Amino acid sequence: MKQTARIISIHAADTSGVCSMLYELGGMVVVHDASGCNSTYSTHDEPRWYRQDSMIYISALTETDAILGNDEKLISDVVSAANDLSPRFIAVCGAPVPLLAGTDFDAIAAEIEARSGVPTFGLHTSGMNSYLVGASEALEAVVNRFCAAPVPLTAEPSANILGATPLDFSVLGAVDSVREWLEAAGFRVVSCMAMDGTLDDIGQAGSAHVNLVVSSCGLAAAELLRARFGTPWVAGVPVGEKFPAILADALREAAKSGANALPCAARSISGSAPIPAVVGEAVFSGSLAKAIELDAGRPCRVLCPLEADDRLLAPCDVRIADEDAAADAFAQSSGVIADPMYAPVCPAETPFLRLPHEAFSGRCYRKESLNLINRPLPWRL
Amino acid sequence: MLKLAVYGKGGIGKSTVTSNLAAAFARLGKNVIQIGCDPKADSTINLLGGDPVIPVMNYLREHDREPDDVAEISKTGFGGVLCIETGGPTPGLGCAGRGIITTFSLLEELKLFERRKPDVVLYDVLGDVVCGGFAAPIREGYASQVLIVTSGEKMALYAANNIYTAVQNFRDRGYATVRGIVMNRRNVPGEEEKVRAFADANGLPVVADIPRSDDINRFEDAGRTVVEGDPGLDVSRRFLALAELLLNEEAERNP
Numbered sequence: 001m002k003q004t005a006r007i008i009s010i011h012a013a014d015t016s017g018v019c020s021m022l023y024e025l026g027g028m029v030v031v032h033d034a035s036g037c038n039s040t041y042s043t044h045d046e047p048r049w050y051r052q053d054s055m056i057y058i059s060a061l062t063e064t065d066a067i068l069g070n071d072e073k074l075i076s077d078v079v080s081a082a083n084d085l086s087p088r089f090i091a092v093c094g095a096p097v098p099l100l101a102g103t104d105f106d107a108i109a110a111e112i113e114a115r116s117g118v119p120t121f122g123l124h125t126s127g128m129n130s131y132l133v134g135a136s137e138a139l140e141a142v143v144n145r146f147c148a149a150p151v152p153l154t155a156e157p158s159a160n161i162l163g164a165t166p167l168d169f170s171v172l173g174a175v176d177s178v179r180e181w182l183e184a185a186g187f188r189v190v191s192c193m194a195m196d197g198t199l200d201d202i203g204q205a206g207s208a209h210v211n212l213v214v215s216s217c218g219l220a221a222a223e224l225l226r227a228r229f230g231t232p233w234v235a236g237v238p239v240g241e242k243f244p245a246i247l248a249d250a251l252r253e254a255a256k257s258g259a260n261a262l263p264c265a266a267r268s269i270s271g272s273a274p275i276p277a278v279v280g281e282a283v284f285s286g287s288l289a290k291a292i293e294l295d296a297g298r299p300c301r302v303l304c305p306l307e308a309d310d311r312l313l314a315p316c317d318v319r320i321a322d323e324d325a326a327a328d329a330f331a332q333s334s335g336v337i338a339d340p341m342y343a344p345v346c347p348a349e350t351p352f353l354r355l356p357h358e359a360f361s362g363r364c365y366r367k368e369s370l371n372l373i374n375r376p377l378p379w380r381l
Numbered sequence: 382m383l384k385l386a387v388y389g390k391g392g393i394g395k396s397t398v399t400s401n402l403a404a405a406f407a408r409l410g411k412n413v414i415q416i417g418c419d420p421k422a423d424s425t426i427n428l429l430g431g432d433p434v435i436p437v438m439n440y441l442r443e444h445d446r447e448p449d450d451v452a453e454i455s456k457t458g459f460g461g462v463l464c465i466e467t468g469g470p471t472p473g474l475g476c477a478g479r480g481i482i483t484t485f486s487l488l489e490e491l492k493l494f495e496r497r498k499p500d501v502v503l504y505d506v507l508g509d510v511v512c513g514g515f516a517a518p519i520r521e522g523y524a525s526q527v528l529i530v531t532s533g534e535k536m537a538l539y540a541a542n543n544i545y546t547a548v549q550n551f552r553d554r555g556y557a558t559v560r561g562i563v564m565n566r567r568n569v570p571g572e573e574e575k576v577r578a579f580a581d582a583n584g585l586p587v588v589a590d591i592p593r594s595d596d597i598n599r600f601e602d603a604g605r606t607v608v609e610g611d612p613g614l615d616v617s618r619r620f621l622a623l624a625e626l627l628l629n630e631e632a633e634r635n636p
Contacts, residue, residue, distance in 0.1 A: 069513055102482040102513035104520055107554035114553055 006341050007321050009341045010181035011306060012167055012359045013037065014134030016045040016126040017217065018093050019056050020165040021135040022047055025142065025199045028055040028118075032077055032103065033095035035060060037127060043129070045047035047171045055087055064160055066097050075111050082116045088199050089145065090116070090136060093123035095266030119145050130306050131167050131359050132281065135217035139163065139193055143221040146199060151207040157209045157255060160186040160225070162177065162233070163218020164195045167359035168281055170369045178214060178371035181238045185248040193221065210234060212247075214307050215283050226260070233346040235312060236264040239372040240291025240305050247287075264290060267314040269299040276300045277329065279320075280357050282308035286317070286370065288337070296381045303329045303336075335381060353379050382494070384502045384633040385546070386518040386557060389530030390540035391508035392566040396424045397597060397606075398530050399505040402618075403428060404608035405624035407460025411500040414485075415462055418518055419508070420469020420477045424505040424607070428458030431604025437484045449490050459609045463497060477507075477516020485517055501628075508540055510547040519548065519557035526627075528558040528588065533564075533572030538579050539606020543582055561588035568593050589623040592616055 014022075015037045022029050031037055037059040042049045044280035046056075074092070074324050082090055090112055092105050099301040107121025113120035121141045125134045139162070159182055164175045182189055188207040191201035192282045205211075206229040211222045212233040222233035232254040240322065242261070252260040265284035269275060276292060278285040282304050289300035302317040305326065313319075320326045327345040330336050335351040346352045356365035370378060396417070403425075422436040434456040440448055450453050451465075458464045467484040469477040488494075488529045492501070504518035508587045518524050527548055531541040541562070548599025549558050563574045564587050573590075580587050592615070602609035608617045 100476065100479055102479055102517060104513065104516075104554070106521060107551070107556065110555055111553050 001332055003322050005323050007344050008162060008326070009134075009360055011337075012045045012131040012362075013040075013127045014129040014131060015093060015095055015127055016041045016251055017131030017134030017136070017167065017301055018091060018123055018125055018138040020046060020131065020167050021138040021194050021217065022091055023054045023056065023194070024052070024144070024197070025194055025202070027091060027199070028057065028078075028085060029081060029091045029093070030057045030059055030074075030096060031075060031093055031125075032059045032098045032105075034058075037095050040298060041115070042248065045167060047166050047363065047366065055085055057346040059082065066101050066279075068213035069101065071103070071108055075115070078112050079116045081254045082112070082118050085320075087273075089142070091119050091123055092120070092201060093125040093134070095125070098288070099126040099128065109158065110265070119208060121145060122306045125248045125309070131165075131214070132217045132307050135163070135165055135167070136220045139217060140220040142194075142199070142202060142203065143224050146203045147205050149203075150361060151204055153209060154190065154207045157187050158190050158254075159251060160190050160205045160208045160211045161192040162211050162213050162222050163283070164192055165215070165217070166195070168284060168357070169195070169217045170356075170366060172366075172369050172371055174371045174373050177371055178212075178238060179242055183376045185244075185251065187251065193218065206231065210276065212236070212251060213283060215281055216306065216312060218283075219309055219312070230258065232258050232260050234263065235283050236259045236262075236290075237287040238293045238374050239287050241279050241282070241375070242294035242379050243287060244374045245289040246290075246294070263287075263312055265312055265314045265317075266290065267293060267301070267316060269301065274334040275330060276335040276337065277333040279303045279305065279326070279336060279342055281306055281313040281359070282317075286312065286314065289314075291372075291377060292381060298381050303333075307345050321348065337379070340368070362370035383527050383529055383627060384501060384504075384524045385560070386504040386506055386524035387528045387530060388506050388510070388544045390537045391411050392530060392535050393508070393530050393540075394591075395508070395530050395600070397427070398528075398563055398591065398620075399428050401606045401620040402604040402624055403462045403501075403503050404459050405617075405620040406501045406628070408608060408612060408621065409628065411617045411622055411628070412498065413460070413462045413503065414499045415464055415503045415505065416488075416518075417464075417466040418481050418484075418504055418506045418515070419467070420472075422466040422468040424466060425456075425462075425464035427459060427601050427604055427606050428464055428609075429456055429604065430458075431454075433467055435465040436482050438468035438470060438488065441483075442471075446529045447487055448491070451488070451493050452498075456557070457501070458508050459606065463499070463622050471610040476514070478512040482517050482588045485523065487488075507518060510544060511567060517557070518549065519551070521555045522590070524557045524561065527557050528560055528563050529585075530565050530578060532567040533569045533575040534567055538575060541579060545585070547621050555575075555601060559585060560627075561586040563587075563589045563593045564592060566576065566593045567588060574623050588617055588626065591619055
């Protein structure tokens with residue numbers, strides 16, 4: 001059946017992407033919904049929920065409020081909460097009911113900002129897209145709002161990390177490893193968007209020489225920083241043994257030339273023999289596929305089930321729209337590296353390697369999560 | 382880009398005013414888009430020789446997918462006016478307001494304005510702002526000015542007041558503002574005094590005075606606007622004068 005998931009899971013929704021991206025930045029996020037998306041987010045999509053405070057709220061939208069278009073209740077509740085909590089910013093975003101009611105979040109944000117004096121933006125989530133769409137819009141909105149003032153370039157080589165959330169990187173040290181690798185490669189990290197960093201760090205993002213886009217949801221912000229400060233971006237995650245050096249060279253070259261680079265998509269295959277496939281978000285999966293090509297000497301493709309800019313995928317990669325497409329693609333692969341919840345649609349004769357992806361299986365396999373940053377891959381392919 | 386939304390009581394002549402304005406802008410050499418935002422989907426028919434365009438909602442119903450190109454949901458009418466109709470759901474079912482929002486999202490995805498680069502966009506909207514969907518044409522990024530069409534009839538003025546109040550309620554949201562009143566005469570007793578009293582009470586100008594004219598009906602029977610059919614008629618010149626006024630104001634705002 002098309003566009004259905006009878007057997008496997010689905011990815012976290014755009015509302016979770018917004019919350020995840022903004023979690024650590026000192027802002028208040030309000031999802032305009034009855035409540036269900038909040039419990040899904042806090043239970044499955046947010047590993048920081050019980051150890052780190054944040055201001056993530058649900059509006060408790062009622063049927064009557066939706067029918068009556070009672071935006072005033074939402075606005076006054078948010079303004080009241082903002083007066084109590086003094087957030088650095090406010091983000092309001094929607095779920096399926098506001099989508100159907102046509103709620104105008106830009107207008108609501110304007111009214112909240114006028115009354116509260118707190119920078120506020122509306123985000124156009126609907127619960128109908130993946131976490132990447134929400135996280136991308138949220139990060140772009142933050143950069144748009146807080147990276148407006150001109151800042152001088154740092155004296156030393158420097159970089160921002162764009163697009164890091166636990167939904168793609170979990171909380172087991174992968175982002176710390178990316179940061180350590182960048183510093184070892186000679187780049188001071190100006191900001192990490194948006195884990196283990198602050199809104200003030202992000203305000204200095206324009207001073208970096210280059211931006212490292214570590215997931216699809218960092219690309220829009222990278223494009224905005226390029227338009228505003230001329231900063232080039234490089235898409236890739238330093239996984240495996242050999243790819244990190246290539247990625248570091250790409251960062252140095254981009255900082256020097258000003259040109260963007262996509263080493264995660266610099267892959268090609270020849271012939272039609274089955275090859276291994278990595279399933280997941282485009283930048284990470286593309287980087288892993290490249291690492292497999294370099295470290296194991298095996299060409300590898302990405303099977304991408306998520307929204308991704310065409311530039312982030314190699315010509316050999318395949319978009320998989322639903323579980324039927326996934327099953328077909330798995331059957332044509334010599335092996336599959338994917339979240340364990342994909343295993344039921346992988347043919348028994350196709351080797352399946354488990355690589356938990358928090359955005360797909362939540363906390364279920366967190367203990368199996370792997371930190372692949374700048375180290376040998378754990379599989380024999 | 383001049384972006385106007387035309388509101389008014391059902392049957393008051395919004396589509397007649399809007400399509401004649403579109404024809405007038407076209408006669409003045411402008412690149413025009415008219416978007417009908419009424420489930421009846423009859424806004425643009427008199428720009429199209431009586432041969433209607435497929436409404437967006439009908440397209441979605443028939444094809445069960447979104448169009449790949451604006452050409453699939455538009456037709457070019459008199460003077461090159463690009464005609465689009467949102468249409469509506471199956472009568473008695475669905476949500477017409479949501480249909481308008483869906484259509485606007487679709488037109489954004491198809492990059493209508495970026496590719497077409499219109500000088501003028503006209504939104505012809507259902508009489509009452511009954512829900513969020515019918516306010517969508519005046520949201521930020523869409524129409525920046527509203528024209529309210531009314532006669533001197535009591536219920537037309539009542540609807541005009543409701544529309545004005547609704548727009549005023551949105552003033553903190555960055556929505557469109559009311560530019561003025563188009564008096565579409567029905568020749569009721571004391572008509573001009575009644576309309577001007579309403580306009581004055583709300584600080585609104587009467588930007589056009591359209592006489593009741595059999596010529597409008599005569600050309601509409603042939604699927605044409607009077608501006609297309611005979612631009613020299615007094616009623617046609619009223620539409621052309623309004624178009625010139627609005628264009629001149631836009632040129633002053635954005636030289």
